[in-house]
Amino acid sequence: MKLNHSTLDHLPSLVRRPDYVPSQQACGIVHLGVGAFHRAHQAVYTDAAMNAGERNWRILGVSLRTRSVHDQLIPQDGLYSVSTKSEAAPEVRVIGAIANVLVAPENPAAVVAALASAATRVVTLTVTEKAYHQSTGGGLDMNAPAVAADLSHRGPTTIYGYLAAGLRGRWRESAGGLTLLSCDNMANNGKSLARSLNDFLELYDPALADWTRHNCSFPSSMVDRIVPATTDADRRALSETSGVEDSGAVFTEPFSQWIIEDSFVESRPGWEQHGAQLVNDVAPYETAKLRMLNGAHSALAYLGLARGLSLVSEAIADPQVGRLASRLMREEAATSFNPAPGQDLRHYADELEARFSNPALPHRLIQIAMDGSQKIPQRWLDTLSARQETGRDCPAILQALASWILYVRGTSGEVDDPMRDQLARTWQSAGHTGIASALFGESGLFREHWSASETAIEHLNTHIRESAET
The missing domain is CATH 3.40.50.720 (NAD(P)-binding Rossmann-like Domain)
Structure with missing residues (x-):
């Protein structure tokens, strides 16, 4: 009908x-x-x-x-x-x-x-x-x-x-x-x-x-x-x-x-x-959603696609990818801001993992991966910046960020991103050994959102090298 x-x-x-x-x-x-x-x-x-x-x-x-x-x-x-x-x-x-x-x-x-x-x-x-x-x-x-x-x-x-x-x-x-x-x-x-x-x-x-x-x-x-x-x-x-x-x-x-x-x-x-x-104030709820849900979503997308996966439910079920997404939510994003009174971030993370695992809802990773340059500042870089200011690192986000860096190179397929051409030029001029600094160093493309420490750049370079070798 x-x-x-x-x-x-x-x-x-x-x-x-x-x-x-x-x-x-x-x-x-x-x-x-x-x-x-x-x-x-x-x-x-x-x-x-x-x-x-x-x-x-x-x-x-x-x-x-x-x-x-x-x-x-x-x-x-x-x-x-x-x-x-x-x-x-x-x-x-x-x-x-x-x-x-x-x-x-x-x-x-x-x-x-x-x-x-x-x-x-x-x-x-x-x-x-x-x-x-x-x-x-x-x-x-x-x-x-x-x-x-x-x-x-x-x-x-x-x-x-x-x-x-x-x-x-x-x-x-x-x-x-x-x-x-x-x-x-x-x-x-x-x-x-x-x-x-x-x-x-x-x-x-x-x-x-x-x-x-x-x-x-x-x-x-x-x-x-x-x-x-x-x-x-x-x-x-x-x-x-x-x-x-x-x-x-x-x-x-x-x-x-x-x-x-x-x-x-x-x-x-x-x-x-x-x-x-x-x-009166949306900020704590908004921050939790952007850094925990959306941050984990983007991590599942780029890490999952790199492993040949297609759906969110597949990525969260993957032992390595699922573990990194959980760590990103619970140990990195949830500790990067002050929640509102009564806002239970542990329960929120539990809800998110259950929602990601829903097999009846085939949410495609490639859909989440679109327009990454517009998303990662709020989803990852703000968390990295906040924790870096207090001397804490974000190993899960850094590994996900390395996957994004490799993804936007475009060697595995078409990149749907408004900065695609600029990112491709940056890759061409910087190469594997310089791309992390070109994007996130003191003079990097995203320096307004996060200027990475030398240690963070080293970790990114290590992840990029290891991923490229496999």
């Missing part, structure tokens, strides 16, 4: 349907980056709020690059299913929260109009780290071609160009400010977005920059749910077990976490009534 509004009432009883009529609800949220993670996370919380009786919080999704999500969801009236997979039978739930999907390059004016609309009160973002166009020092890279084009008013093409145009429309029409809620895996993501957008607006329109500072908020948030890429086999299994033909289906784990800084300009859905946590 093809999923759409006309077939909702005919779905099998095992498929949970919305408790509201989606087409009767207006949009209150614009989401930039409407990929699988958003559909399995923020949209699920918003759907739960409307199931509980809240109204007019549907989401206008924006795809900043391709038509794929638009082509999946629009023929289905925006409906799609979320299947939670564990050793038990999957639970299938139809989500009605997404009202429409705009393809930004095809209709930029419609995106700007949605951002400028007074009905829009919250803008959420899951655009991945590289879409923030940050320099190695953490600020906005004004020399990035897309950023420069938007500053020349030839856009919009970046999140800053779209937000600037939308905010200008709100200012001119007295539509009020916005809450701009980043849900990307970056440290201090709200503050980072605020800083970069302000830098952009100061050059784009200084008066608009001032208006934005006084009328908009940028809460930080921490999101956590493992959402592997959906496969054709997943879709076939869904159709066979539940009778639903769903081109937009997403598959995820039962666990879900959303920690949000309580700093909103206007009203918002009651996400905290459905599992989200509203807190």
Whole structure:
């Protein structure tokens, strides 16, 4: 049965349907980056709020690059299913929260109009780290071609160009400010977005920059749910077990976490009534997630791929790789920061290992390995820097970092990374004996995040040499 509004009432009883009529609800949220993670996370919380009786919080999704999500969801009236997979039978739930999907390059004016609309009160973002166009020092890279084009008013093409145009429309029409809620895996993501957008607006329109500072908020948030890429086999299994033909289906784990800084300009859905946590300070939770979960994920990816493995569950089960990932979480990352009161990091590590081991959720290592240059500063280098300051080393992270260094050389296949060409040139000029210093030494490419000690460079060189020999 093809999923759409006309077939909702005919779905099998095992498929949970919305408790509201989606087409009767207006949009209150614009989401930039409407990929699988958003559909399995923020949209699920918003759907739960409307199931509980809240109204007019549907989401206008924006795809900043391709038509794929638009082509999946629009023929289905925006409906799609979320299947939670564990050793038990999957639970299938139809989500009605997404009202429409705009393809930004095809209709930029419609995106700007949605951002400028007074009905829009919250803008959420899951655009991945590289879409923030940050320099190695953490600020906005004004020399990035897309950023420069938007500053020349030839856009919009970046999140800053779209937000600037939308905010200008709100200012001119007295539509009020916005809450701009980043849900990307970056440290201090709200503050980072605020800083970069302000830098952009100061050059784009200084008066608009001032208006934005006084009328908009940028809460930080921490999101956590493992959402592997959906496969054709997943879709076939869904159709066979539940009778639903769903081109937009997403598959995820039962666990879900959303920690949000309580700093909103206007009203918002009651996400905290459905599992989200509203807190004054997201930082300890965010740090635990970035350094423990994401740090271990990246370690499993590069170490696992080097051993010919494909899935997270395979990597955590490998005696050598699993042991290093556990040490990274428990002995290195968990001791590199101060947790919040009541935040049990040992229990958190136990949960992570159980989640990584979930055989029903085939999370591909190659997916995690993408864009490593944008991820390792928060996932590994911050831990290395914090522990180095107190005279402690990180043998597990150093071994994982050596695997990443070898991975980005590209000898084992195509490297999907925005710094691919720069890393390749660095490899070519530095070679095996100099690459560690070229990347992490006093004058290294990543020196703003971590300047390695001589001992750490020696350990990296040893791991690189040993790996190259095998």
